Amino acid sequence: MANTTFAYKHADTLRGSNGRGRDWWDVKHYKLTVDVDIPGKQISGSNEITLSILKTPSDSLQLDLQQPLELDSVVCEGHKVNAVREGNVYWITNAFTAWRQGEEKVLKAWYHGSPRHARNPPWDGGFSWLFDSTGRDWVAVSCQGLGASVWWPCKDAQWDEPDNGMDIYFQVPSGLQCVSNGRLKETTVNEHIGKSEWHWQVKNPINNYDVTVYIGNYVTWHDTLKGENGVLDLDFWVLRYNEERAKKQFAVVKQMIRSFEYWMGPYPFYEDGYKLVEAPYLGMEHQSAIAYGNKYKMGYLGSDRGSSGIGMNFDYIIIHESGHEWFGNSVTATDIADNWIQEGITTYSESLFTESVLGKDKGMEYCRGEWSNIINNIPIIGDYGVNNEGSGDMYDKGAAIMYMVRKLIGNDEQFRGILRGLSKTFYHKTATTQQVEEYISKGAGLDLKAFFDQYLRTTKIPEVEYYIKDGQFYYRFNNVVDGFSLPIRIRSGKVNSEFIITSQWQHAKWKGGYNVKFSNDFLIRTS
Numbered sequence: 001m002a003n004t005t006f007a008y009k010h011a012d013t014l015r016g017s018n019g020r021g022r023d024w025w026d027v028k029h030y031k032l033t034v035d036v037d038i039p040g041k042q043i044s045g046s047n048e049i050t051l052s053i054l055k056t057p058s059d060s061l062q063l064d065l066q067q068p069l070e071l072d073s074v075v076c077e078g079h080k081v082n083a084v085r086e087g088n089v090y091w092i093t094n095a096f097t098a099w100r101q102g103e104e105k106v107l108k109a110w111y112h113g114s115p116r117h118a119r120n121p122p123w124d125g126g127f128s129w130l131f132d133s134t135g136r137d138w139v140a141v142s143c144q145g146l147g148a149s150v151w152w153p154c155k156d157a158q159w160d161e162p163d164n165g166m167d168i169y170f171q172v173p174s175g176l177q178c179v180s181n182g183r184l185k186e187t188t189v190n191e192h193i194g195k196s197e198w199h200w201q202v203k204n205p206i207n208n209y210d211v212t213v214y215i216g217n218y219v220t221w222h223d224t225l226k227g228e229n230g231v232l233d234l235d236f237w238v239l240r241y242n243e244e245r246a247k248k249q250f251a252v253v254k255q256m257i258r259s260f261e262y263w264m265g266p267y268p269f270y271e272d273g274y275k276l277v278e279a280p281y282l283g284m285e286h287q288s289a290i291a292y293g294n295k296y297k298m299g300y301l302g303s304d305r306g307s308s309g310i311g312m313n314f315d316y317i318i319i320h321e322s323g324h325e326w327f328g329n330s331v332t333a334t335d336i337a338d339n340w341i342q343e344g345i346t347t348y349s350e351s352l353f354t355e356s357v358l359g360k361d362k363g364m365e366y367c368r369g370e371w372s373n374i375i376n377n378i379p380i381i382g383d384y385g386v387n388n389e390g391s392g393d394m395y396d397k398g399a400a401i402m403y404m405v406r407k408l409i410g411n412d413e414q415f416r417g418i419l420r421g422l423s424k425t426f427y428h429k430t431a432t433t434q435q436v437e438e439y440i441s442k443g444a445g446l447d448l449k450a451f452f453d454q455y456l457r458t459t460k461i462p463e464v465e466y467y468i469k470d471g472q473f474y475y476r477f478n479n480v481v482d483g484f485s486l487p488i489r490i491r492s493g494k495v496n497s498e499f500i501i502t503s504q505w506q507h508a509k510w511k512g513g514y515n516v517k518f519s520n521d522f523l524i525r526t527s
Contacts (some may be wrong), residue, residue: 008386011087014062015147015156016335016387021062021091025051027155028104029164034152035171035195036215038137041129043069044112047153050164053103057096061107062089064149064156069113071153076107083109088149109153116150118142121281122291126150130280132216132239137176139215140279142291145336145389148208159334159430161205165272168200170213177218179237181211181289182272202288203271205428207332210287214277219243225254228266232257233273242278242296249296249315250276256319259356260326260349263416265423268330276318283317285324285346292317306369310354310362323349326423334430336389337382340456341436344380344398345419351399367403368520370396376459381433400523401455407521408451408487409444418443450483455523464488464501464518464526473510477503478527489519 013019031048065071066088074083074092081094092107099105116126118141125142132138141151149156165182172178174189174196182202189196216239223234234253238246253276257267267274272288279291282301294301294317304311326349328342348367355363373396380397382390391397406415418440425439433456441448454460458481466475477484485502492512499508518526 008383008388011089012386012388014087014089015064017385018157018159019062020058021060021089022155022157022160024053024055024057024096025061025155026054027160027162028052030154030162030166031169032152032166032211033169033171034213036139036213038129038139038173038215040114041117041127042112042114043127043151044110045152046108046110048106048108049154050104050106050162053099053101053105055101057099059093059097061092061094061096062155063092063109063153064089064147065109065111065153066116066147066150069111069115069151069153072110072112074107074109077105090153111153115141116146118281122284128280132241134217134241136217137173137215138217138239138280139213140281140291141212142279142281142284144209144284146209148211152211154208156208158207158209158332158336161207161332161428161430163205165202165204166206166211168202168211168213170198170200170215171195172198172215175217176215177220177237179214179218179275179277179289181206181287183233204269204287206287207329210285210329212284212286212289212291214279214289214291216278218278221247223254225257227257227270228261229270232267232270235273235275236277237275238278245296246278250318252314252318253322255357256322256353259353260323262356263352263419264326264349265420268325268423268427274322274325276322283321285321285328287325287329290318290321290325292321294318304369305373306366307372308365308369310358310366310369311350313358314353316350319350319353320346323353330428331422331426332430334432335384336387337384338431338433338436339382339389340380340394340398340401341431341433343394345402345422347395347399348402351403364403364521367399371400371523374400374523376461379458380456397455397523401452404451404455404522405440405444405448408446408448414443450481450485453481454484462486462522462524464524466516466526468510468514468516471510472507473499473512474505474507475499475501476505477501486522486524488522488524491517 029050034045083090118126118128122142130138147156170178178198180200185199185201218237219240220237225232275289279293282293284291299312300316323346327345333341351363351367354366378391382388460479462480463478489498495512
C-alpha cells in the first residue's frame with residue numbers, strides 16, 4: 001500500500017499548489033464579517049483582503065470558496081471586477097498586471113449560502129448546528145483538512161497566513177454568546193433585528209483553518225499566568241450548566257502552559273491570549289481559542305490512547321490541542337504533506353507534559369504506549385502540491401521520531417534547546433520537513449538524513465537479524481534505507497552492551513546467553 005499511486009484532479013492542484021493565481025500576492029490582513037442565520041442554517045457576509053504584491057501579477061487572482069456557497073460580488077479599488085467559478089475556486093480578473101511589486105491593495109468579496117454541514121467533526125468538518133442539553137442553540141465550525149473556504153472566501157493555503165492578523169465580526173441571535181479567535185474588542189446589540197454583533201481581533205498571523213466561531217449559552221471567567229514573556233491572559237468559555245465541573249477540569253491549564261514553556265519556549269500568542277472553549281465536537285487547535293469537547297473526562301473520552309494506562313492521568317484534549325499553539329499554530333507546515341511537523345511534535349508534547357507531572361520514566365513509557373497505534377500503511381509525508389497530508393501515522397509515529405531523536409542525542413538539555421530553537425526560529429512562520437530536519441540534525445550534531453528517510457518517507461520498520469555462534473554475536477538490520485544505523489542496547493544475563501547496528505553484518509565477542517533483549521527505545525523489530 002505504501003506504493004499506491006493516487007489519481008489527483010485539477011481541483012487538488014488548484015487547492016494544494018502555489019499557482020499563477022496565488023504566487024504573486026501575499027495576504028497581509030483579513031477583515032471577515034459573517035451574519036449567522038441559525039434557524040435557516042445559512043451564513044452571509046464579506047471578507048476584505050489586504051494584500052501585497054510579491055512580483056508582477058498574472059491577469060487573474062484565485063479566490064477559494066467551496067460549494068454550495070456562492071460569491072455575490074467582488075470589488076477592487078472601488079470597482080466591481082469579474083469573478084468566474086471553477087469548482088471551488090473563483091477566478092477574479094482585473095487589470096492586475098498594472099500593479100507593481102511592493103504595493104498593497106484591498107479586495108472585498110461578498111458571499112452567502114448554506115455552508116457544508118459537519119458530518120463527523122472535527123475530522124470531517126463544516127458547520128455543526130446543534131442544541132445543548134437545555135435545548136438552546138449550540139453552533140460551531142471546524143475545517144482542518146477541509147479548508148477555511150468551506151465557510152468564507154480566502155486564499156485557502158496553509159503557507160500564507162495574514163501577517164497582520166484578522167478582524168472578525170459575527171452577527172448572531174441576541175441572548176447567545178459568540179466566541180472567536182484573539183481578543184473580544186466590542187459587543188453591540190441591535191434590538192430591532194434581535195441580533196448582537198461580536199468583534200474579535202487577532203493581532204498575530206493565523207492559519208486559515210484555525211479561524212473559528214462558537215455560538216451558545218456560554219458563561220466565561222478570566223485568569224492570568226506569569227509566563228516567560230510576561231502576564232498571559234487566560235479565558236474560559238463553557239456552557240452555563242457546566243461551569244463548576246469545567247473550573248475543576250480546566251485547573252490543569254496553568255501547570256500545562258508552564259510545562260510547555262519550559263520545553264518549547266514562550267507561549268506564542270501573548271498578544272491574543274489563551275482561551276479554552278467548550279465545543280460540540282471532540283476538539284481542535286483553533287489558535288487562541290482551543291476547542292474542548294472531551295466531556296470532562298480524563299484520557300481520550302475516558303480511555304487511554306496508548307497501552308500504558310498513563311494517559312488516564314490527564315485530559316488528553318486539553319493537553320494535545322493546547323500543545324498545537326507551539327507546533328501547528330505558531331510553527332506551521334508549509335504544505336500539508338509535512339503536517340507531521342505539527343501533529344508529531346504536538347503528540348510528543350503530551351509525553352513532555354507527562355514527564356513534568358509524573359517523571360521522565362512515565363513520560364517515556366507513555367510515548368512508547370502510543371506506538372501501538374502506528375499502522376504503517378503509507379509514508380508519513382504525503383504528496384506535495386495536491387493538498388495531500390499523508391498518513392495518520394503523523395501523530396504517533398511522528399512522536400516516536402521525536403522520542404528517538406532525543407535518545408540519539410542523549411542529552412536532555414541539548415534536546416530541549418532544539419525544541420525551543422525550532423519554536424524561536426520558525427516563530428509565526430511556516431516550515432518544510434527539510435528545514436526541520438536540517439535544524440534538528442545541526443542542533444544534534446548528527447547526520448540524521450537516513451534516519452528521517454527511514455521513518456518519514458517509507459513504511460519500513462527496521463528489523464534486527466542476529467544469531468550467536470562460537471562465542472560471537474552476529475547482527476545487522478534488514479528492511480532499511482541505505483546508510484541507516486541505530487545504537488541499540490542489548491541485554492542478556494549480565495551482559496549490557498550497546499551496538500551500532502547497520503545493514504551490514506557485524507560481530508562481537510559474546511559472553512551472554514541466548515535469551516537476548518533489545519532496547520525498547522527505538523521503533524524496530526527483532527527476528
